[in-house]
Amino acid sequence: MTPTLPTSAPIVIVGGGIIGMSTIYHLAHRGVPAVLLERRKIASGTTWHAAGIVGQLRDSAAQTELGKYTARLFRDLEEETGHSTGYKQNGTINIALGDVRHEQLLRTHDHAGRLGIPSEILSPQQVQEFWPSLVINDVQSGLYVPSNGQVNPLDVTVALSKGARQRGAQIFEDTPVEHLDIRDGKVVAVHTAQGAIATDKVVLAGGMWSHLFGKQHGITVPLHAAEHFYIVTEPVEGLSPEQPILNIVEERNYWKEDAGKLLIGGFEAHGKAWGQGGIAEDFEFDQLPFDMAHVEEDLTRMFARMPALEDMGIQTFFNGPESFTPDGRPYLGPVPEVQGVYLATGMNSNGILNSGGVGLTMAEWLLDGMPSRSMGPLLASRAQPFQANTYYNQARAAESVGFHYGISWAGRQVNSARGVRRVPLHHELVRAGAVMAERIGWEVPMYFDAKQPHWSDKPSLRWKPWSESVQQECLAARDAAVLLDQSMYAKIVVQGPDAVHVLNRVCGAQMDVPTGSSVYTQFLNERGGIEADVTVIRMDDNTFMVVTGHPSQQRDLFWIKSQAPKGLRFEVFDATSAYSLLTLQGPKSRDILQSLSSDDLSNDAFPFAAARQIDVAHARGWAIRRSFLGELGYELLLPSEFTASVHDALFEQGQPLGLRHMGMFAMNACRLEKGFRHFGHDIGEDDTPYESGLGFAVALDKADDFVGKTHVLEQHRKYGSNTPYRLVSIRLLGVTAQEGPYLIHNEPVFKGEDIVGHVTSGDWGFRLQTMVGLATLHVADGVSKAWIDEGGFEVQIAGQRYPIQAQLQPFYDPKGTLMRG
Numbered sequence: 001m002t003p004t005l006p007t008s009a010p011i012v013i014v015g016g017g018i019i020g021m022s023t024i025y026h027l028a029h030r031g032v033p034a035v036l037l038e039r040r041k042i043a044s045g046t047t048w049h050a051a052g053i054v055g056q057l058r059d060s061a062a063q064t065e066l067g068k069y070t071a072r073l074f075r076d077l078e079e080e081t082g083h084s085t086g087y088k089q090n091g092t093i094n095i096a097l098g099d100v101r102h103e104q105l106l107r108t109h110d111h112a113g114r115l116g117i118p119s120e121i122l123s124p125q126q127v128q129e130f131w132p133s134l135v136i137n138d139v140q141s142g143l144y145v146p147s148n149g150q151v152n153p154l155d156v157t158v159a160l161s162k163g164a165r166q167r168g169a170q171i172f173e174d175t176p177v178e179h180l181d182i183r184d185g186k187v188v189a190v191h192t193a194q195g196a197i198a199t200d201k202v203v204l205a206g207g208m209w210s211h212l213f214g215k216q217h218g219i220t221v222p223l224h225a226a227e228h229f230y231i232v233t234e235p236v237e238g239l240s241p242e243q244p245i246l247n248i249v250e251e252r253n254y255w256k257e258d259a260g261k262l263l264i265g266g267f268e269a270h271g272k273a274w275g276q277g278g279i280a281e282d283f284e285f286d287q288l289p290f291d292m293a294h295v296e297e298d299l300t301r302m303f304a305r306m307p308a309l310e311d312m313g314i315q316t317f318f319n320g321p322e323s324f325t326p327d328g329r330p331y332l333g334p335v336p337e338v339q340g341v342y343l344a345t346g347m348n349s350n351g352i353l354n355s356g357g358v359g360l361t362m363a364e365w366l367l368d369g370m371p372s373r374s375m376g377p378l379l380a381s382r383a384q385p386f387q388a389n390t391y392y393n394q395a396r397a398a399e400s401v402g403f404h405y406g407i408s409w410a411g412r413q414v415n416s417a418r419g420v421r422r423v424p425l426h427h428e429l430v431r432a433g434a435v436m437a438e439r440i441g442w443e444v445p446m447y448f449d450a451k452q453p454h455w456s457d458k459p460s461l462r463w464k465p466w467s468e469s470v471q472q473e474c475l476a477a478r479d480a481a482v483l484l485d486q487s488m489y490a491k492i493v494v495q496g497p498d499a500v501h502v503l504n505r506v507c508g509a510q511m512d513v514p515t516g517s518s519v520y521t522q523f524l525n526e527r528g529g530i531e532a533d534v535t536v537i538r539m540d541d542n543t544f545m546v547v548t549g550h551p552s553q554q555r556d557l558f559w560i561k562s563q564a565p566k567g568l569r570f571e572v573f574d575a576t577s578a579y580s581l582l583t584l585q586g587p588k589s590r591d592i593l594q595s596l597s598s599d600d601l602s603n604d605a606f607p608f609a610a611a612r613q614i615d616v617a618h619a620r621g622w623a624i625r626r627s628f629l630g631e632l633g634y635e636l637l638l639p640s641e642f643t644a645s646v647h648d649a650l651f652e653q654g655q656p657l658g659l660r661h662m663g664m665f666a667m668n669a670c671r672l673e674k675g676f677r678h679f680g681h682d683i684g685e686d687d688t689p690y691e692s693g694l695g696f697a698v699a700l701d702k703a704d705d706f707v708g709k710t711h712v713l714e715q716h717r718k719y720g721s722n723t724p725y726r727l728v729s730i731r732l733l734g735v736t737a738q739e740g741p742y743l744i745h746n747e748p749v750f751k752g753e754d755i756v757g758h759v760t761s762g763d764w765g766f767r768l769q770t771m772v773g774l775a776t777l778h779v780a781d782g783v784s785k786a787w788i789d790e791g792g793f794e795v796q797i798a799g800q801r802y803p804i805q806a807q808l809q810p811f812y813d814p815k816g817t818l819m820r821g
């Protein structure tokens, strides 16, 4: 007898791959028996054919914890359900061929040590002891992580379904979800040919089907299927099941033992999108034709690396589809468009190793309202409306396949779907020598070099091909003036009689400020963690403009809407396209702007943090006395159509005074010298303002209650500013810009023999001519000035320790006199 669908369910999951199954399993463990609907058989989409490699190390401690959790789950599931998962801990070895990769492996070894994942640096000979037939003459080193391993993805999915069912979850195969019922912006039911299920929470875990399914409901799910290839040899005599998995990033391939055979997969630099015309109705445990011509180069590299492959014989040439997203990261959590709909999709060939952590986190989101740790880079709400465009996703997915491998460094570029979003000054900037990078569709000027306006794709972790240009831009900011085009930054208008109360609820700072003021503030979550780092301008009694980073355009809009108290009278809308944002900075900035304005720009009339509507050339716009560089300066918020004429006028007046364009690389170097935090790098959802050194931006005494207040108040009462985790400025003396080594990210910080923190971001500071960075330090009793002043700090970079100076104030203009002058 076919079981009948329930008429209602607390939560319905669409899709029975490993992600949907892990979600229902974790919900069941939390005592919530949800319903999962699978269009065909469980695991019949992408999951069944995955290679099943499981690594644990991630960029952050929080995400690494999820990686470790997944490995534990695979081990314990077997005992819980009696169903084997095929889990084995055979370890992974990453090898380095070139110098840059070698340095990266040494850095990863440091990072793994800090996060408690044992690892070992191997010599080429030691690599060969594990992989005897490998050609090692060009191998520099290997990084061995013994606790990584592999599983059988189909078995894991079955074990998860068993574990979920044992706790009351209901799983229905051959039950495609046809559509969602949405009323007043909220999901109310899920429809299938077998009937409807009333529910107010739906998880889209439909893998490569999710993009079109979402689009059908006005939900942006940026992903597309692309082909992924591997080959499997005939059985190899003597191949141990304990053979560690091998990764060769520079050659874009991975190698693993698979039931006595060797499985070798590749991630080409430019893959092939698949399913452009939609996915066949009867797609189930299917594979795709193997495109020999497409992967010939990759196969040639594999055979050159192990000539013995010739004798082993290839038994299987496999090709299967998987979903890839524009930035190579999954989409998780609530969507802004429809209340009650959550995404858990877009796994970019990491769905098996992410499955446990994703299921655990989705259950937290669905039941607790928020995940227990930062999921910032993976949020569904980071999707931009234009990313619902299917052609865009097709074009990018083919390249996203390649994000997996190849060298990751500051100059890594994408080549597909370029020029999609352009700032109003795009052509002027190109004429000035702008070298652009792509950021969520925007063409963003990274640096200016009129003589050679082209990227170099030769990776470097030290002096870069563009460093000389960046240096000139930084020195111009210090000695004359620079103009940055930050028009891609998001501008969100909050308007209405209760707008001030809405913002006072959402922001940590006092927002009831005089018209014509700007406020630097953070949006906080219930744990007091930072959800957004923004500047807000009060334009009149009832109108505020929130200026935030371009990646947060939808996210912050959604946050304001979802956190605003019910019943207040306000509107919130996206005005990003309506305004450009030109930032004029440097000691000559006032003279330049004053020469184009009849308004009084003197410090008395227009002090730091003021926001005024002023004349600029023949236009009018908002000028805000703020700086992300630490210089005297103005941000000009102009109606878009006036941008070009203001730009031209600024340069006509400014060039004789040394005005030049500045790109984002220089901006980053300057803000590091000035100790300004970058959201997503230095501060995020797990950091409170006090831990971030931003306690000055919290108004504990304001009348309106704000989200996160309970937590930050308690923390402040207990520790004052001396919280157990605290962000500080650091500098590394005695190294040169040319040779480095560079502070980049995640380098462990020691005091004596104890690891007391890590670097959150770093770079060469051109105005100070020294290596600068920010680091978060930790000591249980609280990080006090006295403890910092004791000194004795060292940073570990690629296995070597270097002394550093740490202090609470920035190294550039510690008292802020330039900016306020």
Ligand SMILES: Cc1cc2nc3c(=O)[nH]c(=O)nc-3n(C[C@H](O)[C@H](O)[C@H](O)COP(=O)(O)OP(=O)(O)OC[C@H]3O[C@@H](n4cnc5c(N)ncnc54)[C@H](O)[C@@H]3O)c2cc1C
Pocket: 014, 015, 016, 017, 018, 019, 020, 037, 038, 039, 040, 041, 042, 043, 044, 045, 046, 047, 048, 049, 050, 051, 052, 053, 054, 175, 176, 177, 178, 205, 206, 207, 208, 209, 210, 213, 228, 229, 230, 265, 319, 320, 321, 322, 344, 345, 346, 347, 348, 349, 350, 351, 352, 353, 354
């Ligand atoms: C060749 C290859 C090798 C790989 N190797 C690895 C690896 O080593 N390690 C790793 O971590 N990852 C690997 N992956 C990636 C991994 O397989 C995927 O990331 C993972 O399986 C994705 O799981 P999912 O649940 O999101 O998608 P899927 O497994 O595709 O599941 C989605 C399910 O949703 C169902 N569905 C869709 N629409 C509907 C609807 N409307 N109603 C009901 N059901 C619906 C589909 O039928 C499907 O079963 C590999 C992938 C490939 C192709």
